[in-house]
Amino acid sequence: GAVVSQHPSWVICKSGTSVKIECRSLDFQATTMFWYRQFPKQSLMLMATSNEGSKATYEQGVEKDKFLINHASLTLSTLTVTSAHPEDSSFYICSAATVDSYEQYFGPGTRLTVT
Amino acid sequence: AQSVSQHNHHVILSEAASLELGCNYSYGGTVNLFWYVQYPGQHLQLLLKYFSGDPLVKGIKGFEAEFIKSKFSFNLRKPSVQWSDTAEYFCAVDQTGANNLFFGTGTRLTVIP
Numbered sequence: 001g002a003v004v005s006q007h008p009s010w011v012i013c014k015s016g017t018s019v020k021i022e023c024r025s026l027d028f029q030a031t032t033m034f035w036y037r038q039f040p041k042q043s044l045m046l047m048a049t050s051n052e053g054s055k056a057t058y059e060q061g062v063e064k065d066k067f068l069i070n071h072a073s074l075t076l077s078t079l080t081v082t083s084a085h086p087e088d089s090s091f092y093i094c095s096a097a098t099v100d101s102y103e104q105y106f107g108p109g110t111r112l113t114v115t
Numbered sequence: 116a117q118s119v120s121q122h123n124h125h126v127i128l129s130e131a132a133s134l135e136l137g138c139n140y141s142y143g144g145t146v147n148l149f150w151y152v153q154y155p156g157q158h159l160q161l162l163l164k165y166f167s168g169d170p171l172v173k174g175i176k177g178f179e180a181e182f183i184k185s186k187f188s189f190n191l192r193k194p195s196v197q198w199s200d201t202a203e204y205f206c207a208v209d210q211t212g213a214n215n216l217f218f219g220t221g222t223r224l225t226v227i228p
Contacts, residue, residue: 106159
């Protein structure tokens with residue numbers, strides 16, 4: 001149980017285009033989903049927290065207009081990287097938590113490369 | 116600001132050796148503490164967690180960790196590692212109520228058969 005999937009697992013896009021990454025909780029309802037970014041050989045950095053049906057809460061320094069997060073249902077959250085640039089290339093990881101659990105279940109991550 | 120330090124970047128051990136990975140955090144208030152493991156090609160999985168109570172917590176696969184409040188530490192231990200323990204280990208800290216995890220930079224463990 002508690003499986004989280006991400007799609008796609010890797011994506012290459014051209015600079016200036018937008019990319020959407022999906023995060024799904026497959027066997028539970030996730031009231032809260034989290035988006036992290038991981039640079040090579042560095043730790044995961046929390047980008048934003050989203051609650052179903054509400055606007056996402058972004059961490060300091062994260063551009064909300066660039067990283068659009070939607071959490072329209074209890075099993076799906078999406079992260080859209082708008083007008084991507086090479087510096088946005090990174091590993092994006094989502095996690096999900098239920099209302100009564102303090103544990104986050106992580107997805108496998110999505111590697112984004114912007115050329 | 117919250118910070119989490121994992122001093123060991125890469126640890127190499129032979130099978131059956133004992134393991135201790137260090138984790139220190141900077142937040143002075145009440146915290147929840149976690150250790151996650153990431154096996155090659157897989158997603159992060161929870162090894163163990165501490166919320167309150169007995170500061171020595173036991174997790175899956177024979178791992179345990181001890182919370183020492185006075186030292187702001189939450190070190191991970193295993194008495195005898197196996198080759199299958201080869202993975203990246205991340206310590207994470209959460210300020211109670213926020214459910215915002217701050218991760219350390221990770222420690223790569225390589226176990227030599």
